[in-house]
Amino acid sequence: MTRQKKIYLEESEMPKQWYNLAPDLPNPMNPPLGPDGKPLTPEMLAPVFPMNLIEQEVSQERWIDIPEGIREILVQWRPSPLIRAYELEEALGTPAKIYYKNEGVSPAGSHKPNTAVAQAWYNKQFGIKKLTTETGAGQWGSALSYACAQLGGIECKVFMVRVSFDQKPFRKMMMQTWGGTCIASPSTETQAGRNILEKYPDTPGSLGIAISEAIEAAVTDPKGETRYSLGSVLNHVMLHQTIIGLEAKKQLAKAGIKKPDIVIGCCGGGSNFAGISFPFMYDKIHGEDIQVIGVEPYSCPTLTKAPFVYDHGDVAKMTPLLPMYSLGHSFIPAPIHAGGLRYHGMAPLVSAALRDGLMEAQAVHQSECFEAGLLFAKTEGIIPAPETTHAIASAIREAKKAKEEGKEKVILFNFSGHGLMDLVGYDKYMSGLLNDYEYPESEIQNNLKDLKGYPQPK
Incomplete structure (x- = not known):
């Protein structure tokens, strides 16, 4: 064997600090x-949150130490491997070098435990006994259930978007195996859920609805022992995920690569994209020529069609008004199989990065994504999650462009999770049962009517 496919770091080389993009934003x-x-x-x-996480949420410190207690759990799977996609390159006939950071090696199968472990640890330090959360495809609910089990002494209740609850029963089983409780949302357990069911009894649910239920369940605990945990969107979540890109930098250096030309991540709420891209945005801000691409579904075009506004993060308007690209908090997505990419808004930090020109956005139909996922599985051997196929589809686009241009570009993307719990989606695609759906502009404008009179961000 003459070529190195996997690039590893020693456990001692795992980053000891997270990177916070906020102080480096141009505006x-x-x-x-x-x-x-x-x-x-x-x-x-x-x-809603323990004060130690609130401090991270509002921090303007560029580097924040990762406590040793968190690193001791992360080392179960971190540092994750950086892999050269030789077989995919050869199938495409591209001169580009394609690398992917394999976050599918975590116990829950995705990048989500990077922040789940951190959030559960900080909550336990603060004396919290119960955590509530929402989940779309079930990856976040699985990750938080795993994290609570690792730390011990914390109960975990997960409100799972109903369409995913029905599509992905094994995610529910994973949560239960780790001791979590999984409830289809909207549910009758909360007033927010009951209100939605009364108005829309057949709703497939949405992340916005599930967030409302999880927050309500947390803030109505009469003992005050419950807090809410969010798997994406918020600043401290983006912070915890930057361990991905920080490791990737070290691994690319081991391969003799100073910088990638293109960095790609799929975008739902923004966490895995932020994780791979923010450390490279730091370089871009300081003069490096790096193209950063966030990829989302055509059926949920937050970055590509939505305006930059102040909006609530949930349907019941229990969250603060956040400055973000948003399709409107009343947005009900089409039941595509990329459940983790069906959120109406985008993380404020990612939104600020797009506003400031630090990144660009692409939208891809699910048929192109599943086609890319099948090619990746047949070449690289790993079946990707439907969310992850969006990043793969974009990487393939860029690799083909490099072939047309005759340029040997370095493409890095985040393999945010494996798809072994998502095979129903692959089966439907291969059976010709999946349709592409483009969210209509008229629906976006209708949703945005709910924001009339809201403050406008700068």
């Missing part, structure tokens, strides 16, 4: 706002 972020339209204070978030 300051707009603050989250309360119901009165005034900036939130940390104390206003205290019923």
Whole structure:
């Protein structure tokens, strides 16, 4: 064997700090706002999150230490391998070098435990006994259930978007195996859920609805022992995921590569994209020529069609107003199989990066994504999650472009999770039962009517 496919780091080389993009943005972020339209204070978030995570949420420190107690759990699968996609390159006949960071090696099968472990650890340090959360495809709910089991002494309740609850029963079983409780959302357990079911009894659900239920369940605990945990969108979640890109930098250096030409991640709420891209945005801000691409479904075109507005993160408007690209909090997505990419808004930090020109956005239909996923499985051997196929489809596009241009580009993408729990989607695609869906502009405008009178971000 003459070629090196996998690039590893020693456990001792795992990053000891996370990278915070906020202080390096070309323009300051707009603050989250309360119901009165005034900036939130940390104390206003205290019923929802522990103060140690709130401090990270509002931090302007560039580097934040990773506590040893968190690193001791992350080392179960980290550092994750960086893999050269030789077989995919050969199938495409491209001169591009394609590398992918394999986050599918985590116990839950995706990048999500990077922040789940951190959030569960900080909550336990703060004395919290129960965590509630939402999940789309089930990857986040699985990750948080795993994290709570690892730390011990924390109960985990997950509200799972109903269409995914029905499509992905094994995700529910994974949560239960780790001791979590999984409930289809909307449910009758919360007032928010009951209100939705009364109005839309056959709804497939949405992340916005599930978030409302999870927050309500947390803030109505009479003992005050429950907090809410979010798998994406918020600043501290983006922070925890940057371990991905920081490791990738070290691994590319071991391969003799100073920098990638293109960095790609799929985009739902923004966490895996931020994880791979933010450390490279730091380089871009400081003069490096790096193209950064966020990829989303045509059926949920948050970055490619939505305006930059202040909006709530959930349907019941229990969250603060966040500055983000949003399709409107009342958005109900089509039941595509990339359940983790069906969120109406985009992380404020990712939204700021797009606003400031640090990245660009692409939308891809699910048929192209599944086609890319099948090619990847047949060449590289790993079956990717439907969410991950969006990043693969974009990487294939860029590799073909490099072939047309005759340029030997270095393409890096985040393999955010494997698809072994998502084979129903592959079966439907191969059986010709999946249709492409483009979310209509008229529906976006209809949703945005709910934002009339809201403050406007700068």
